[in-house]
Amino acid sequence: MYRIAIEKLYKWKNSKRRKPLIIEGARQVGKTWLMKEFGKQAYSDTVYINFDSNTRMADLFAVDLDTDRLILGLELYAGRKIDSDNTLLIFDEVQEVPKALASLKYFYENAPQYHIVCAGSLLGIALHQGTSFPVGKVDFLKLYPLSFSEFLMATGNERFAKLLKKQDFEMITNFKQTYIDALKQYYFVGGMPEAVQSFAESKDFNEVRTIQKRILAAYEQDFSKHAPNEIVPKIRMLWNSIPSQLARENKKFIYGLVREGSRAREYETAIMWLSDCGLVHKVSRVNAAGIPLKAYEDLKAFKLFIVDVGLLGCMTGLNQRTLLDGDDLFVEFKGALTEQYVCQQLKTIEDLGIYYYTNDRGSCEIDFVIDTGEQIIPIEVKAETNLRAKSLKTYRERFEPELSVRTSMADYKKEDWLLNLPLYAIEQINKTKDY
Template identity: 50%
Template structure:
C-alpha cells in the first residue's frame, strides 16, 4: 500500500539541514511499516531498533550520549554497518527509552550526517509523565489511518486518482457510481492498514469487522498497560461513550453521557490522554470566526471524534450489511459517519487549521471552520443528496466569507458569484485545489 507521507519523508531525507525525525501517530496506523519501506527504497541499509527490548539497549544509552559511541554499539547490536547518509536508523517506540530521545539532540548538533527516524505511538503521553525532550532539535510528521485517496490507490485506482487531481473532477459523471461505491466501502472498512489488507485479501466485510474488533480491543488493552491506574476506568468510560455522543443531533460532548453525574474536572485528564495517544480528535466551538481560530476557541464546548470511521462504525454496532442498502450508510445515526469521515480527511491538510466548528445559539451550526491562517472558510457536511444548507446561509449572511463549502453526495459545482463550492464527499482530497494553497 502506498502512503502519501512517503513523499514528505523523501523531502526530509534530501534536506541540507536535516534533523532527526519523529513520526507520530496512534498505534496500528502503520508507522513502523512505513519507515521500513522508506528505508528499503531510499537507503542502502536499514538499522532497526525497537526500544520495547530494553535489555542491551538500555546499556547502550546509559553512558555518554556521544553519537559516535552510540553508532558503534548499535552497529554491533544490530549486525548492520551504519554508514552516514546511506543507512536509515529507525528508533521504534522511542518513548520507552527517554535517554534515546535525549540523544537526538546530540545527533542533531554533532552528527547530522546520520539519518534517524523515530516512531512513537504514545510519545505525547510519555512527555506528560515528565520525559525530557530535545526541543528544537527534531522534526515531526504525523501519520493517520489511510485516507480515502490512499484507499482508492490500495484498490488499484491510481489512474482514477491521477485523473481527478489533474482536473477531471468537473467531468466525473462516468465515474460517480464507482467512486460512491468505494466511499461506501471506506465507511465500512475505514483506513486502518490491517483492516484494508484483510479486505484486499478476502473481500469479506465480516472478516474486516473481526479485525476492527481486535483493533478496538488492542486500544482498550493499552489503557490498562500505559495509563495511570487512577485514570483507567475513566478513560474506558469516555472511550465507550463516543458512539453515543456522535449519535446525537447536537454532537457537542456531554459529560452526562460518559457517566451519570460526571463533571468536566473529573474526565478532562482522560480526554487529554486519549488525545495524546492519537485515538480521538477534538474539534472546538468558536465564539468568533476570526484569525487565529485558536484564540477564539471555547475550550469547554467541543466534539470528540475517533481516529477512524471504520472503527466508529464497528464500535457503534452498525452492521457491514448496510453497504448493500443504497445510500443509507451515509445517514447512519444522524450523519455521524459522514461527519467523522470529513473530520478525518481534513486532518491531512497540514497547512490548514480545521478542528473547529461554529454555532449561533440554537439558530445554526456549521460543522467545520477551515483556516489557512489568513481567511476562514465554513464547511457544512450533508449526508446523501440533500440541498438544504440553512446553517451555511446563516453564517454567510453574518460573516460574508469569500468561499463557503458544502460537502455531500451532490455533484461538484462552484458558483463564483455566490462563493459556494459543493465538493462531493469522495472528492474531499481535492480541497487544496479549491483554496489554491
C-alpha cells in the same frame, strides 16, 4: 500499499536542515511499515532497532549520550558498519527508553550526518510528560490511517485517485458511482492499514470486522497497561461513549453522557491521554471567524471524533448490508459516520486548523470551519443529497467568507459563493483556490 507520507520522508532526507525525525500516530496506523519501506526505497542499508523490552539498548543509552560511543554500540548490535550517508537508522517504540529520545538532541548537534527516524505507539504521551529533549532539535511527522484517496490506490483504483488529484470534476462526475461505491466501502473498512490490506486482497467484510475488533481490543489493553490506574475506568467510559455522542444531532461532547452527573474536571485527563495517543481528535468550537481561528476558540465546547471511521462503525456493530445496500441506509447514524469521515480526511491535510462554529443562540451550526492560513472556510456536511444550507447562509451574512463549502453525495458545482464539493473529494479542499 502506497502512503502519501513517504513523499514527506523523501523531502526530509534531502533537506539541508534535516533533524532526527519523530513520526507520531496511533497504534497500528502503519508507522513501522512506513519507516521500513522508506529505508528499502531510499537507502542502501537500514538498521532497525525496537526499544520495547530491549535491555541491551536501555543499557547502551543509560551510560552517557556521547554520539560516537552510541554509534559504535549500534554497529555492534547490528553486526555491521553504519554508513552515515547511506544507512537509515530506525528507532521504534523509542518512548520505552527515554534516554534514547534525549539522545536525538546530541545527534542533531554533534552528528547531524546520520539519518534517524523514530516512532512509538505511545510517543505522544511520552512527549507530553516532558521526556527530556528540547523542542527545536527534531522534526515531526504525523501519520494517520489511510485517507480515502490512499484507500482508492490500495484497492486497485489508482486512476480514480489520480483523477481526484487532477480535480477533473467533469470526468469525476461521469464516474461518480465508482466513487460512491468506494466511499461506502471506506465507511465500513476505514483506513487502518491491516484492515485495508485484508479488504484489498479478499473483499471479505467479515475478515475486516475481525481485524477491527482485534485493533479495538489492543487499544483497550493499552488503557490498562499504560494509563495511570486511577484514570483507566474514566478513559474506558469516555472512549465507549463517543459513538453515542456522535449519534446525537448536536454532536457537542456532553460529559453527562459518559456518566450521569459527570463534570469536566473528572474527565479532562482522560481526554488528554486519548488525544496524546492519537486515538481521538478534539475539535473545538469557535465563536467568530477571524484569522487565526485559534484566537476565537471556546475551550469549553468541543466535539470528539475517533481515529478511524471503520473502527467507529465496528464499535457500534454497524452491519455491512445496512451500509452497502441502497441509499436509504442507517438513517440515524449516517450523519455521525459522515462527519467522522470528513474530520478524518481534514486531519490528513498539513497545517490546517479544524474547528466548528455555533452562534450563541445555537440557531446556526457549521459542522467544520477550517483555517488554511490564508482564508477561513466554513464546511456544511450532508450525509446524502439534501442541499438546504440555512446555517451556511446565516454564517455568510454575518462573516462574509470568500468561499463556503457544502459537502454531500451531490455532484460538484461551483455557484456564486458556494462550492458543492462531493464527499469523496473533500481531501481536495485545501486546493479550493484552484476552483
